Amino acid sequence: MYKMIVGNWKMNGTSADLEEFFDFANDWLNPMFDLMICPPATLIGRMTGTSVMIGAQDCHADVKGAHTGDISAEMLADAGATHVIVGHSERRTDHAETNAMVAAKTNAAWNAEMKVILCIGETEAQYRAGETLDVLRTQMAESIPDGAMKTNITIAYEPVWAIGTGLTPTLQEIADVHAFIRETLVARFGDAGAAMPLLYGGSVKASNARDIFVLPNVNGGLVGGASLRKADFTPICSALEQA
Numbered sequence: 001m002y003k004m005i006v007g008n009w010k011m012n013g014t015s016a017d018l019e020e021f022f023d024f025a026n027d028w029l030n031p032m033f034d035l036m037i038c039p040p041a042t043l044i045g046r047m048t049g050t051s052v053m054i055g056a057q058d059c060h061a062d063v064k065g066a067h068t069g070d071i072s073a074e075m076l077a078d079a080g081a082t083h084v085i086v087g088h089s090e091r092r093t094d095h096a097e098t099n100a101m102v103a104a105k106t107n108a109a110w111n112a113e114m115k116v117i118l119c120i121g122e123t124e125a126q127y128r129a130g131e132t133l134d135v136l137r138t139q140m141a142e143s144i145p146d147g148a149m150k151t152n153i154t155i156a157y158e159p160v161w162a163i164g165t166g167l168t169p170t171l172q173e174i175a176d177v178h179a180f181i182r183e184t185l186v187a188r189f190g191d192a193g194a195a196m197p198l199l200y201g202g203s204v205k206a207s208n209a210r211d212i213f214v215l216p217n218v219n220g221g222l223v224g225g226a227s228l229r230k231a232d233f234t235p236i237c238s239a240l241e242q243a
């Protein structure tokens with residue numbers, strides 16, 4: 001089964017962290033799975049050239065233009081990023097990103113020949129109201145463009161209430177939600193939907209990683225806080241290797 005792990009550094013990391021990153025990369029010269037870090041854009045160009053793939057955390061939907069402070073997929077690819085995360089709940093919350101905007105960013109990334117990691121997930125209120133599957137169905141319908149049949153996309157399920165909180169759904173809940181996501185993707189995209197990697201994200205750490213990674217329809221993880229330090233991320237990568 002295809003396996004992938006992505007460390008999302010979010011707004012963390014400066015040149016002071018590079019030595020530790022290259023030390024980590026040196027431990028994973030030939031990983032048996034796709035291993036990626038998504039650092040802040042300022043570090044992308046300085047972290048390429050190892051077996052650790054480098055991704056970006058967001059891109060603008062336009063190729064270029066008058067968008068102060070934004071960055072296009074083409075620029076990220078030019079800096080050396082192969083993948084870009086879109087639709088992260090922190091982007092949806094902090095920048096009021098809608099499903100339509102996420103779809104536009106996805107198309108922009110594909111046009112720049114980048115691969116996409118598209119995040120979906122319910123809020124705590126939606127979870128408590130039993131609306132999880134409805135929310136995910138709508139997010140998938142509106143934010144995954146039809147082009148997903150032809151190109152590479154990875155879907156990351158991240159319950160918003162599990163991000164950075166230390167809380168996670170039960171293993172059964174993760175398995176059930178991933179099965180639902182898989183069914184939905186297969187119904188829309190057929191064989192391409194069956195092949196799309198599905199990552200779980202939200203408070204993944206060394207102590208729970210293996211139990212999550214062995215679940216059906218879980219191809220790996222999207223890891224935030226525990227990807228920042230080599231000592232935390234290494235055992236999570238090892239858990240995926242052994243899963």
Ligand SMILES: O=C[C@H](O)COP(=O)(O)O
Nearest residue numbers: 008163164202203224225
């Ligand atoms: O992109 C990563 C996720 O938001 C998970 O973050 P976390 O591992 O710190 O909970």
